[in-house]
Amino acid sequence: MWHRYGMTSAAPVRKLLLDCDPGLDDALAILLAAGDPDLELVGITTVGGNVGLDGTTRNALQLREYFQIDGVPVAAGADQPLSRAAETAEHVHGASGLGDVVLAEATLAIEARSAIDFLIDTIRDAPGQIHLVATGPLTNIALALRQEPRLTEWVASFTIMGGSYTRGNATPAAEFNIFADPEAAAEVFAAGWTVTMIGLDLTLQAIVTDAVGERMKALGPLGTDLVEPLATFWKNPLDDQWDGQALHDVCAVAFVARPELFTSKPARVEIELAGEFTAGMTVVDFHSDAPNALVPMRLDVAGFWDYVFAAWGNVEPRG
């Protein structure tokens, strides 16, 4: 029987592989992947970004146990960008990367393979099935592509949180994930696949307003102990353009599960590497006849929050 996407029968479960740098919003993106029954989180790979690799990996391991997704492998990747000095963002995410939230030490082992090998093996072993999402600097993805360029053919889709077509946040021109490793981003965008680029223009629609914060607290201990503290930790002192923190990385996971919440356009994206004031800028050409990206531009904000809260509410945190 013919039916529209997601309307008359359960959508097929999508396998999601998340490369991330937790990170306040990365943690909430992991939570979304853990809670959505339409997603199967097949692995978490970590990269240095918001804090150093030791911190992002520790956080991923702790979050795995707190969310009771013990069977999901966690593999550690690159601790430095391809060629630049590391840029971190403790001023946004706190010294640990998780703001004021303190989780129990992890007890389960880390994956023996590196993130690079884990990414390659996992995608190669399930061709056409893995939705790859990257919510940190693109160093691991670039290194995996250097080793196995056929990843571009084997993934079901590739989505990043990064870039923008208007403004930056790390600098006036550059968004943090691209700014932190522009050479990796340039390799990734040039690899011959379609990169869904969830940039700041989109994610700044997913704002934690006071009303959203109240909804978070209503989740119970998961909300009061983790979700709301993470989502409100950063008080943006420099910008009065919006009212609250944006859950950037959550949007990237949401796109895989609910693309109908997003209105998108194809574009060609190039990465500025040399600009004196613009290094790490994503230069987005919506008129190119050689697009390499899909750029979500508008978010169904109410539908997004309804979806996210329903999925988060499925997770029973470890007591």
Ligand code: BDR
């Ligand atoms: C991105 O940078 C990081 O600080 C966040 O985790 C997000 O991935 C937003 O610019």
Ligand code: CA
């Ligand atoms: Ca991130």
